[in-house]
Amino acid sequence: xxxxxxxxxxxxxxxxxxxxxxxAVLSFPDLGTTGTLDLGWAADAGAVETADDNGFLxxxxxxxxxxTIKMSDNLANGAGLxxxxxxxxxxxxxxxxxxxxxxxxxxxxxxxxxx
Numbered sequence: 001x002x003x004x005x006x007x008x009x010x011x012x013x014x015x016x017x018x019x020x021x022x023x024a025v026l027s028f029p030d031l032g033t034t035g036t037l038d039l040g041w042a043a044d045a046g047a048v049e050t051a052d053d054n055g056f057l058x059x060x061x062x063x064x065x066x067x068t069i070k071m072s073d074n075l076a077n078g079a080g081l082x083x084x085x086x087x088x089x090x091x092x093x094x095x096x097x098x099x100x101x102x103x104x105x106x107x108x109x110x111x112x113x114x115x
Contacts, residue, residue, distance in 0.1 A: 001102045003032070008095040012108075015041055019085045019112040024056035024071040026108035031062040032100030037093055039108070040080070044087035053094045055080040062099065062106065084115065 004010075015021075024039055038054035056071050056079075071081055091110055 003099045003102050004035070004095040005098045006095055010093040010095075011042075012091040012093055013110075015085050015089045015091050015110065015112070016114060017085060017088045018114045020115055021056070021080050021083045021085075021110065021112045023111040024080060024108070025068065025111075026057060026060060026106060027068040028062050028106045029066045029104050030064070031104045031106075033063055034097055035063040035095070035099030035101065036061055036097040037095050037106075039091075039093055041085075042090040042092050044089045046087055048087035049085060049089050052079055053092065055083070056110070059096065063101075 026039060037060050039057040039060070040053040040055040041049065041051065043049055043051040057069060057074060060069055071078060075081065093106070
């Protein structure tokens, strides 16, 4: 495979209209000698929700060591904590610094309830 590069965006799923976000978690192995990412959301098609590419997690270091990162432990960029989505949006992972790893898996979940 090829290493993810700066600016790459991975669509991870949909955040439904009416979702109130409780937690976001990412878990990953040591993925090389460089690499960071953000976790956030895209704007919806109707322009109700504004995009926030790091609304859940910002500047996650995937290269220093294996780790599990929680939004609730990293509130410096917690725009997504308890956020109520008024429209369906894409959940996105954005590469913010090119990785050296060409294999490995980033796992995670978004915990929310719908109203």
